[in-house]
Amino acid sequence: MLTDKEKFVAFLENESPRRGDVIVLLEGDGYNRVKHAARLYSDNYAPRIIVLGGDVRREYGSYPSRELSRELQKQGVPKSAIYAEEKAPHTLGEAKRTMALAKKEGWKSLILVTSPHHQFRAFLTFLKAMRDASLDLLLVNAPARLPWFGENPWGKRSDLLEGELARIEEYQAKGHCATFSEGLVYLKDAERHLYGQGEDELSTPRQRPTIIPYSTQEVSEADVRAVSMTLRSSHLTQGPAVERFERAIARYTGARFAVAFSSGTAALHAAYFAAGIKSGDEVIVPALTFAASANAALYVGARPVFADIDPESATIDPKDAGRKITQRTRVLAPVDYGGRPSDMRTLASIAKKRKLVLILDAAHSLGAHYRGRPVGNDADMTMFSFHPVKSITTGEGGAIVTNSATYRRKLLLFRHHGISKEPSTFVEKKHGAWYQEMQVLGYNYRLSDIQSALGESQMKRLDAHIEKRRHLAKRYRTLLRSTPHIALPPEDTREKRSAWHLYPIRLVGAYAKSRDSVFSQLRENGIGVQVHYLPVYMHQYYRRLGYKKGLCPKAEAYAASEISLPIFPSLTERDQKFVVSTLKDVLRKIRKLHD
Numbered sequence: 001m002l003t004d005k006e007k008f009v010a011f012l013e014n015e016s017p018r019r020g021d022v023i024v025l026l027e028g029d030g031y032n033r034v035k036h037a038a039r040l041y042s043d044n045y046a047p048r049i050i051v052l053g054g055d056v057r058r059e060y061g062s063y064p065s066r067e068l069s070r071e072l073q074k075q076g077v078p079k080s081a082i083y084a085e086e087k088a089p090h091t092l093g094e095a096k097r098t099m100a101l102a103k104k105e106g107w108k109s110l111i112l113v114t115s116p117h118h119q120f121r122a123f124l125t126f127l128k129a130m131r132d133a134s135l136d137l138l139l140v141n142a143p144a145r146l147p148w149f150g151e152n153p154w155g156k157r158s159d160l161l162e163g164e165l166a167r168i169e170e171y172q173a174k175g176h177c178a179t180f181s182e183g184l185v186y187l188k189d190a191e192r193h194l195y196g197q198g199e200d201e202l203s204t205p206r207q208r209p210t211i212i213p214y215s216t217q218e219v220s221e222a223d224v225r226a227v228s229m230t231l232r233s234s235h236l237t238q239g240p241a242v243e244r245f246e247r248a249i250a251r252y253t254g255a256r257f258a259v260a261f262s263s264g265t266a267a268l269h270a271a272y273f274a275a276g277i278k279s280g281d282e283v284i285v286p287a288l289t290f291a292a293s294a295n296a297a298l299y300v301g302a303r304p305v306f307a308d309i310d311p312e313s314a315t316i317d318p319k320d321a322g323r324k325i326t327q328r329t330r331v332l333a334p335v336d337y338g339g340r341p342s343d344m345r346t347l348a349s350i351a352k353k354r355k356l357v358l359i360l361d362a363a364h365s366l367g368a369h370y371r372g373r374p375v376g377n378d379a380d381m382t383m384f385s386f387h388p389v390k391s392i393t394t395g396e397g398g399a400i401v402t403n404s405a406t407y408r409r410k411l412l413l414f415r416h417h418g419i420s421k422e423p424s425t426f427v428e429k430k431h432g433a434w435y436q437e438m439q440v441l442g443y444n445y446r447l448s449d450i451q452s453a454l455g456e457s458q459m460k461r462l463d464a465h466i467e468k469r470r471h472l473a474k475r476y477r478t479l480l481r482s483t484p485h486i487a488l489p490p491e492d493t494r495e496k497r498s499a500w501h502l503y504p505i506r507l508v509g510a511y512a513k514s515r516d517s518v519f520s521q522l523r524e525n526g527i528g529v530q531v532h533y534l535p536v537y538m539h540q541y542y543r544r545l546g547y548k549k550g551l552c553p554k555a556e557a558y559a560a561s562e563i564s565l566p567i568f569p570s571l572t573e574r575d576q577k578f579v580v581s582t583l584k585d586v587l588r589k590i591r592k593l594h595d
Contacts, residue, residue, distance in 0.1 A: 019220065019570065020109035020138055022102075023049040025068055026094050026122065034068060037113045038075030042471075043572040046111055047464035049077060050101065051084040052094045081467075091122050095129035102135055106460065108222045111138045212575050213528040215389035215501070215568045218465060219454075226457035227450055235449045238416075245452035246399070248459040249384070253366075253376030255401035259411040260452060264363045264385030264398030266415070266445035268296040271381045271400050272331065273440075274410035275357040277302045281330040285361075286316035287535040287555035289335040293361050294536045297331075305329070306537050308552040312490055314504065315342040317554070322350050332356045336365035336375065338489065338532070338564075339391075339469075339499030344370055344378035351380075359383070363398075364501035366391040367466035371495055376401045386451075389568070391465055391499055392458035394451035418442025468569040469500035472576060476503055476565065479580040485511040485587060502532055503567040512561035514590050519563055521586045527579050530564045 023037050023046045037049055051068045069084040085097075098110065114122045126137055230241055242260055249258035261267040277283065279301030285293045287306040294304035307321040314337040321332060332351045334342040342360070351358040360378070362368075363385035368375045376382045381404075384390075386397035400411055413420055418440035420426065426437050447455075470492065477488055487506040492498055507515050515531075522529045535555045537547035549556070565579055 020046045020111040021107040022046050023111045023113060024098055025049060025051045025113055026091065033113045034071045035075060038072055038077050040111060041077050041081060043574065044468050044570050047467060048081050048083060050098070051082065052097050091125045092129065095126045099129050108135060108220070109138065110135060211526045211528050212566045212579065214530040214564050214566050217388035217393045218569050220461070223454055223457045226453045230449050230453040237448045238446050239449040241449035241452040241456060242447055245456040248456050249399050250401060252459060252462065253374045253401050255376050256403045257408040258399050258401045259408060259415065260447040261398045261415055261445045262447055263396050264383055264387065265292040265296060266443070267383045267398035267400045268292060268361060269299050270411050270414040270445060271359050271383055272296050272300045272302065273414050274381065274407045275331050275359060277330050280328065282326060282328040283331040283333055284321050284324055284329060285333045286335050287537060287552035288314055288337060288533055288558060289361065289536060290533055291536050291539060293333065293335055306552055308554045309558060311554045311558055313340055314338065314558055315340060318343055318346040318350060325354050329354070329356060331359055333359045333361055335361040336368065338502035338504055339364040339368050341365060341368050341370035341375055341496045348378055363390065365499045367462050368499035369497040380404065381407055386455055390501065392455060392462055394447065394455040397447050397451050397455060413440060414442045415445040416442060417444060465569045466499055469567060472567050472571055473500045473503055475573070475576060479577065483584060483587070485509065500567060503565045504532060504562050505565060506558065506561040508561070511590065515561050515563065517590065518586050522582060525582045527582060528566060531559070531562055532564050533559060535559055
């Protein structure tokens with residue numbers, strides 16, 4: 001049977017990183033650890049790197065904090081993702097300073113990058129400093145053998161590691177750090193709590209998923225704690241967490257009000273109701289969107305009118321939308337395709353001139369920016385979705401943001417069966433305190449406190465999620481820039497900064513006819529690509545309503561050639577390069593057939 005020390009050593013030698021809130025580098029760290037930290041950042045294991053310590057260059061080639069920061073930037077880590085200071089003169093001071101920053105910033109999980117001749121002392125010293133803190137510490141043994149990083153240049157087991165055990169025991173005797181036993185218990189508890197794994201699974205190497213999804217949710221331990229706290233509270237459905245979540249959304253977007261709903265579709269249905277749409281009215285929507293954008297118009301008895309797209313951005317073409325306005329048009333409803341903002345300045349001008357309600361379907365674009373402001377400021381009402389593949393998730397959920405108190409009141413009424421509890425709104429005034437009044441036919445579209453707690457926690461990492469998506473989009477552009485026969489989505493500009501919900505590429509020329517073959521071959525190689533979307537009016541249901549092919553030729557051409565590549569915050573550089581290399585191989589095979 002292994003001793004505590006032997007188990008602890010085995011764990012440290014085999015541990016591979018899991019996601020955290022921040023990567024920690026200490027003064028005295030050298031190039032190898034800088035490279036590992038940069039790789040972890042690039043592979044989206046954490047959105048920030050902190051560098052703490054003194055300002056002395058060691059004889060063996062390591063760096064003080066200010067130089068570590070510069071070295072990280074040389075490795076491709078943006079300056080905005082690095083926090084460096086030179087206040088702590090030794091490991092215990094660095095650990096205490098990290099704890100102070102964690103409390104201030106709300107970090108819950110730290111990734112400590114170290115090496116065999118430092119790892120025990122640093123790790124156990126951190127355990128001592130965080131003994132009373134609700135933090136999880138994950139270790140990366142920088143020179144050790146990791147599944148994606150090759151062999152340890154010092155050998156699979158460093159001689160320095162052996163001598164370090166005695167040094168740590170001496171260090172412990174002076175009361176500077178925790179014991180091996182305490183460390184082992186901590187690790188077992190953390191693993192079981194965070195990952196549902198037992199002791200025998202601690203050294204299981206991280207494997208690439210069998211299928212790389214086109215997108216997936218990001219749920220942290222902080223999210224789990226937020227939901228757990230709500231489950232232990234007195235409110236599970238409409239309660240204080242819903243209001244906090246709504247305030248967080250409104251604050252982020254800069255809108256006066258946010259109203260949460262059980263889904264983005266429910267939110268859009270409510271917005272069309274609040275806009276006063278009636279049977280026989282018309283709603284202009286882009287042809288290239290998810291069916292819900294148009295379906296919600298049908299829910300209130302309106303007729304969807306489909307406008308064509310700008311083939312560069314895949315968002316609605318304002319000129320075509322303007323041509324399709326009639327005396328029956330009540331709402332103009334653009335969609336931020338893939339997270340890229342629509343031309344809201346032109347659309348707002350059209351809506352104002354033609355006296356239309358402007359409702360933005362921003363299901364893809366929470367976290368995007370238009371003309372220097374977060375999306376959510378340029379329409380009468382803006383809808384966001386919180387499905388698991390979106391910028392943040394509540395499992396299922398959505399919201400409308402608006403600056404209109406009138407719209408807010410109608411939205412709140414609609415999501416709760418059309419029933420008002422506010423005496424000031426009652427038609428009949430002479431009733432007791434028990435009285436509630438159903439004033440319109442509404443729906444049960446409420447979001448629960450459980451879901452809202454998750455959403456509120458996720459909002460704290462929204463900017464980090466968007467930054468990762470932008471980083472991935474830039475890498476795709478670099479990797480695919482010279483690839484023939486494909487068109488890439490437009491880059492971000494000062495006016496339009498996408499949330500990069502999708503990374504849509506298009507096959508061009510004769511290769512567009514091979515889209516389905518390319519799609520199938522990528523799927524066969526474990527890459528979960530998608531197509532976004534079949535133009536709504538080409539669905540069978542809409543064909544039965546009388547809509548015909550050829551209505552929006554640009555949207556049809558785009559849809560016939562588009563493939564969405566995987567993009568989500570935890571997509572690693574290794575997996576992204578696998579996606580690109582596989583795509584290029586598939587295109588080469590098709591090119592041979594064409595030749």
